[in-house]
Amino acid sequence: GQQVMQIPQYQHVQEGEDFTTYCNSSTTLSNIQWYKQRPGGHPVFLIQLVKSGEVKKQKRLTFQFGEAKKNSSLHITATQTTDVGTYFCAYDRGTSYGKLTFGQGTILTVHP
């Protein structure tokens, strides 16, 4: 079935540096969701994007959905130690009620 490729797999940054993770699909997606999973925790919803070219911001986080709806990115400005965790993109398959397919995730570590 459809898959999304997420890169990078790992990202180590110094506190205050920016961070970006990318999610790419070979086919058009109807939507993209982003989740954050803290170490030892469960995934927590961050945002959903559904429109071509959509950009949403949450404080230091900026989410984009590509014009072709085949890629998405999450950008964190001036990372903090609280940003540590794994960031997953996911999409609703659309064929059934709320089934999600997740990207491989990007593990972010922030050095103080």
Add this chain to the structure above:
Amino acid sequence: SAVISQKPSRDICQRGTSLTIQCQVDSQVTMMFWYRQQPGQSLTLIATANQGSEATYESGFVIDKFPISRPNLTFSTLTVSNMSPEDSSIYLCSLNQGRNTEAFFGQGTRLTVV
């Protein structure tokens, strides 16, 4: 929003035994989902649990290995049967309020099979 209580939070089990994981939701939901997250990996959907009908399993997962119950709209269980070390994973229940809505997850069950 929804609150999901999942238990146990973790367990260490002997190979060949079975473990049943429970999820209780604070509101009625039509569909619940069970995911597996192998160490350091992403989430993989095991099955969809609909109240009043048999669960629908994803490719690579079978009912004999992962039987699911959904006796009412607020509760579901997943059993990991005849466990082997390869079953060591985090198992997560999840729900949403419809297509293209955010998913809520239980706290996860960290299973180690020895």
